[in-house]
Amino acid sequence: MTKFDRQSFSLTGQVALITGGAHGLGKYYSIALAEYGADIMVVSHSQRGWTDIRQAVESYGQRISFLQQDITVPGAADKAVATTLKEFGQLDILVNNAGIQIRNDVLDFKDEDWRKVIDTNLNATYYLSHAAAKVMADQKHGKIINIGSMQSYRAGKRIFPYAASKHGVVGLTKSYADALAPYHVQVNGLAPGYISTDMTKPLQEDAVRGPEIAGHIPNGEWGVPTDLMGPMVFLASSASDYVTGVMLPVDGGYLLR
Template structure:
């Protein structure tokens, strides 16, 4: 980056791959990136939300592509990256958003549930980053954003694999940022705080934890998905070219206490 101007946030002519980008927070990332000029490719296990995502992205004047695929399947990462290249010819941005959470008591947690969460939240993220890096290294540019969590920093006594995976995502973000920096590739993360989504609905409605969480947030309010849209655009744009290896909490100050 040689100069800063209003175009420093532009994503014009960029192609962004967003895993799970048609629902939840992923849809907000897809919309935000397309608002600033990026074409979007979404991979998801089902076609849920595809119509809404297409309408939003095309409404912002951008192209969109889809692939229905379980990204935890063997060989899925290479297939996904190739699908992006087949449609758009290049890949500039990867948002590793897809994830899941399973809750249970410590002694009742099954091996199968551990494996499900780790395979999606960590292993699939690693394999996609690895395949995307092969493309980005050749073009000597790229942005990778990994979605972390408050559990990248804190314990979660009912969500052990989720906590383990999100701690690992923080470490992997730093390691990839270090390894890919010589190729002009920035690797960063977003750590959403307590955001009003379907995933956090049980916590919002919990008569004990709900008020506890709200009282712990300095701003006094749960966040809304739209509050993550600005940070994701910043981390994917030229404006953040000298920022790498960072996990940016978007949490209303939750981690301060």
């Protein structure tokens, strides 16, 4: 970026591929990027949320397309990138958002659950980044944004593969940032803190864990999904061209304590 102005945050004319971009926090990433001008390619395991996210993206005058795909199967990453190029003719932003979490006690954890989480959260992130990098390196620009977690920094005594995968995402982010810097491709991460959603509502209302988590946040308040939208736009835009290899916590200061 040679100068800074309001257009530094514009994504007009760009295309973003977002895994899990139709529901959960992923839909907020899709909406944020569309609001700033990007067309959206959603890759998801099911068609959940497709109608709503289509309406939201098109309300900003942007195009959206979908691919129903299990991202853990061989060849899924190449298919996702190829479909994006077929639908839109380009790929400028990759958001590796799709992820799963499985809980169990340490002595009862199942091998298949370990493999399922690692395949989704870490292996798929690598393969998608690798497929996208080939396109971005050739065009000499691009943004890869990996979604981390508070468990990118902390232990998870009942979510072992999740914590391992999110620690791994940090390492992958840094390594790819270093490797792709000569091609003017920036690779960063976004680590949501405790965000109030339908999925986290039981945790928030838990008599023990709810107050414990809130007490760990300096202002005592959980975040909301829209808190993540500004940081996502920043990392996807030319405003962050000199930022790479960073996992940005959006946690209200949770990690301070």
